[in-house]
Amino acid sequence: MHRYEESEPKHSRIEYRMDFKDQYGKWKEEIDNRLGNLVEDREPRSLYEPVEHILAGEGKRIRAVLLLLSCKAVGGSIDKALEAALSVEILHNFTLVHDDIMDKAATRRGRQTVHTKWDEGTAILVGDVMIGLAQQLLLKNAGGNCAAAIDAFSRGIIDVCEGQALDREFEQRNDVTTEEYLYMIAMKTGRLVEMAAEIGGLIGGGKPEHINALRAYARKLGLAFQIQDDLLDLIADEKQLGKEIGRDIIEGKRTYLVVQGIELVAEGKDRELLEQLLSGPGLPANQVEVARTMFQKCGILDKARQEVERYCVDALKDLEILPDSEARTMLKWFSEMLMRREN
């Protein structure tokens, strides 16, 4: 399966993974640098300073790297996809700025959110202008695929808004099913990941079946990523995670663990705990450990781990129809790396 293992047996799989990690680090650095300089000369500063602030927030740059890898995996040149990679990253950050207003989140990745450091009006405008900026960058790389790339981009905006609207609806409901939850995160989290793969494949000049494979891979990666996120909220090391353990529980969020609980935990003290989480503003901080134990005991933590694993394995299968290449191998490494993350 791994070309290098077969053709160059002297190199071990681990070494390749180190190479991939270096490669990822270099791309991430390039993306960080370009995002850091993007609006430094633009006026008015009351609009662009907060844009700079949010784009300097770093993050994993998953969508940007996935776009580059998807372009490469269909035989395209990465140089011709860099602006598009910045574009999807900016679009992702637009969703964060607006979501943070709605969630009244004071910090993100250890830094003040835009509406906290400035004000809500500024945060609304900052998110809006980022859509325009993202689109201008995408146009630079879209070339002959303009219509298809912009179609993917605008569908992405619509779907991510629909996902967020559903998430907000769910906060008012105590009977969200796992199926509904998975649909919601496929829209809210999965769609921009899928869009990144689609646009990368389009810019790389990929065949429709290869672009579809990349999209299917990315969609599952997005789902696995979100369930992993929900899991890490309870099982991560607080220092590694960079934020308080159990935040989702304290805020009463409808996570994968909670919707599984709604379906699987029928009665007794466990059900009472769940009802308490669902009924008000969430559980008090001193109940987080109790909740963790409950989810563990009911097999929900294990179920979540299995689902993350299952989506990842399925995602890797989607890649099989792509021509064997270093980029394809790196896409496999990429999904494993994301699922082994601790923050």
Next chain:
Amino acid sequence: MHRYEESEPKHSRIEYRMDFKDQYGKWKEEIDNRLGNLVEDREPRSLYEPVEHILAGEGKRIRAVLLLLSCKAVGGSIDKALEAALSVEILHNFTLVHDDIMDKAATRRGRQTVHTKWDEGTAILVGDVMIGLAQQLLLKNAGGNCAAAIDAFSRGIIDVCEGQALDREFEQRNDVTTEEYLYMIAMKTGRLVEMAAEIGGLIGGGKPEHINALRAYARKLGLAFQIQDDLLDLIADEKQLGKEIGRDIIEGKRTYLVVQGIELVAEGKDRELLEQLLSGPGLPANQVEVARTMFQKCGILDKARQEVERYCVDALKDLEILPDSEARTMLKWFSEMLMRREN
């Protein structure tokens, strides 16, 4: 100048204007109908009911009609521009939804604003999804001009955000110059009008010089429209206007009248009144008539009227290089109609 007056002398100019008014009414009705049905089948309803609410708000549909006329004026077919016309109208309404949050406006065109009827989070999302919807519609008509049309669209988003950011900066300043004010309204109000003309010209397959002429015309129309708006706040008939006279004065807005006042009214009671307007949350309602008298006495109302007239005359000159056509004549009528409006 008017083709029909020369070739068909039996028809008077007035009759043609009646035709134009009918034509405008038919287009407006078509646009209203299409916008009214646009999202009726879309889910989730928590997102799309507010979209329906805002799109049912009617309004003058100036940008949509201007796009159709621009397309026709360069020889294009209106049938191929209808979705693009809806697109610019939706993009305009997105700006209204988000501006209304920032301005804490409870009503618009006599109807509750989205953030009042629902909540701020919903209004943020509703504006966001409208950008995606607008873009999807534009793609349907953009054809071979995709890159240019989307470029105009995304520049429009960026500029209108920059204009709004400047407007917000000005609310904190007492020394805004007329030049700064005109730049701000060119971005905040003028740009989407200009964008409508540009996209109409592109879809119609117009030559660059004709598209540039349409843009120049539209830009001036946008400026004249905004100054007229500022003027109507004080001189309109309250019933015709559909809202309280002097609203801008009461809210302490930096309108054309106010920035002219900053430059022209140096001392005495008039200056004191102006300082009062600038220093706090605006003037009390019982001072509106005093302010109107002051602006009248200082020649500022007349200056504003002259500027509206001047921009309109200049805008008409821009149309001269276009081939003579019914659409061009209607564009002339269109600007006159807008400037004679009473609301």
